Amino acid sequence: MSNTLSQTNPHHDIVISSRVRIARNLENYAFPHLLTADKSTDLLRKVQQAVESFSHSTGNRYQYVALSQLDPVERQTFVEDHVISPALAGNPDKGAFFIDELRQNIIMVNEEDHLRIQCVLKGLQLADAWGKADLLDDYLGRQLPYAFDETFGYLTACPTNLGTGVRFSVMLHLPALTMLGYTNGLIHATGQLGFAVRGVFGEGSDYMGNLYQISNQVTLGIQEPEMISDLEDVILQVIQKERMARKNLLDKQKVDVEDRICRSLGILKYARRLTRKEAMQYLSDLKLGITLGTVTFCTLDELQDLIELIQPANLQKYYGKLLRESERDFRRAEIIRRKLSEGGVKDVNE
Numbered sequence: 001m002s003n004t005l006s007q008t009n010p011h012h013d014i015v016i017s018s019r020v021r022i023a024r025n026l027e028n029y030a031f032p033h034l035l036t037a038d039k040s041t042d043l044l045r046k047v048q049q050a051v052e053s054f055s056h057s058t059g060n061r062y063q064y065v066a067l068s069q070l071d072p073v074e075r076q077t078f079v080e081d082h083v084i085s086p087a088l089a090g091n092p093d094k095g096a097f098f099i100d101e102l103r104q105n106i107i108m109v110n111e112e113d114h115l116r117i118q119c120v121l122k123g124l125q126l127a128d129a130w131g132k133a134d135l136l137d138d139y140l141g142r143q144l145p146y147a148f149d150e151t152f153g154y155l156t157a158c159p160t161n162l163g164t165g166v167r168f169s170v171m172l173h174l175p176a177l178t179m180l181g182y183t184n185g186l187i188h189a190t191g192q193l194g195f196a197v198r199g200v201f202g203e204g205s206d207y208m209g210n211l212y213q214i215s216n217q218v219t220l221g222i223q224e225p226e227m228i229s230d231l232e233d234v235i236l237q238v239i240q241k242e243r244m245a246r247k248n249l250l251d252k253q254k255v256d257v258e259d260r261i262c263r264s265l266g267i268l269k270y271a272r273r274l275t276r277k278e279a280m281q282y283l284s285d286l287k288l289g290i291t292l293g294t295v296t297f298c299t300l301d302e303l304q305d306l307i308e309l310i311q312p313a314n315l316q317k318y319y320g321k322l323l324r325e326s327e328r329d330f331r332r333a334e335i336i337r338r339k340l341s342e343g344g345v346k347d348v349n350e
Contacts, residue, residue: 013291013300014239015124016171016211017082020133023156023165024115027145031157032094032110040094040110047109050143051098054136060100062107067092073322076313082120087111105136112157113165115140124235126168126228134224153220163220168227170235171200175210175288176245177238179257183212186238194218195234209280209307214238250292261289269340273326274333279310283336298340306339 029035029043048064055062067075067089075089083103088095088111098107108116117140119133147155154165161167177183187197200211214235216227249257264285268274274282287303289295308314310332316323319331 011124011239012122014173014242015235016173016304017120017122018125018129019082019118019120019169019171020126020129021167021169022115022117022133022137023113023154023161023167024117024137024141025147025155025157026114027147029114032091032112032114033157035094035110037094043114044096044109046144047107047115047140048098050140051107053143054139057139060102060105062098062100062105065097065099067095067097073313073316077311077317080311080314081308084108085111085116088116105132107136107140113161124170124232126170126232130166130168130224130228160217161219163218164222164224164227166219166224166227167215168231169198169213169215170231172212172214172235172238172242173210173284173287174212174238174242175284176249177242178207178210179249180245182241182245183207186241190214190234190238193234195231208277209284211280211284246288246292257288257292258294261285261292261294265289265295268336270337271333273329274310274336275329276310276312276332279332279336280307283307306336309339310335 025031026043026046029039032040035043051062051064054060065078070078070092075084075092078084078097079086079089083099083106084097085108088097088108091110094110096109098109099105104119104121106116106118106120108118117133117137119129119136121129121132149155153163154161156162156165174183174186177186190197194217196215196217198213198215199207200209200213214231216231219227264282268279268282268286283303283306286295286298287300290298290300290303309318312328315328315331315335318335323331
């Protein structure tokens with residue numbers, strides 16, 4: 001990672017990304033799960049016109065993707081790339097999305113709500129992500145009649161999203177806290193403060209690769225700047241605890257930690273089969289090794305790209321064919337060996 005990026009994102013070794021998601025529904029339309037095919041087509045036409053108008057006014061072009069035109073693997077690749085949600089991917093008959101050229105702004109249509117407007121940026125950039133999503137939301141709101149109530153705010157399919165309809169989340173890499181067994185306490189403590197901790201692909205997903213998403217749970221009776229401030233305060237505390245945990249590992253368990261990193265590197269360099277869970281754990285160890293100065297032959301961004309590439313659908317897309325699970329495990333190990341070799345594998349520092 002460049003020095004410039006490190007300076008603009010001082011927490012790049014821990015924070016993967018920041019996301020803003022805005023839930024909106026249109027007046028005079030049933031929620032997506034009750035929407036007829038004709039009404040769904042009509043709603044999508046109106047949204048498409050509004051997005052095209054926004055694109056023309058800003059010069060930021062948006063690609064329209066109808067899920068019905070994608071096969072299951074293609075739909076899942078967008079989930080693995082954090083472009084769309086698993087819920088939208090599971091609704092190919094009515095679902096669609098728009099994505100801008102930078103792959104930062106996404107508009108999901110007919111997920112749980114009519115619109116899920118989201119912005120995803122690298123690092124800890126909640127305020128910037130909010131600014132981009134809010135601009136898009138304001139424009140669409142002038143073109144489309146949002147369902148709104150003076151008492152409950154924006155009306156949503158799930159009552160927990162009433163009010164602003166906005167959720168902020170931050171993806172974190174917390175290997176040291178996980179190794180020291182502190183994550184259960186973290187999940188409990190953040191829950192008491194009104195925040196949720198989820199896995200790498202959101203609600204119901206596993207905490208693979210020591211990746212955790214922390215997001216706000218309350219959207220009613222609180223404004224967005226306060227949400228951002230409250231979540232950033234929590235995130236900065238978690239970052240501080242992770243840094244202290246890493247220092248503790250170096251001070252008290254240096255040989256054990258370096259041995260673990262070296263073993264993970266050895267497995268990744270020579271294994272012939274790797275499950276997704278195994279690969280993500282070993283790559284997480286290498287990411288920790290980079291931040292501790294033990295691994296020097298690749299960057300955090302390169303390993304994050306590799307983590308995304310070895311997900312099941314992306315793996316099949318890369319090889320251009322459907323693969324059984326055992327074949328995916330074989331190909332996953334193959335591509336990791338190849339990528340590490342292409343990067344010029346060197347021994348870790350002594």
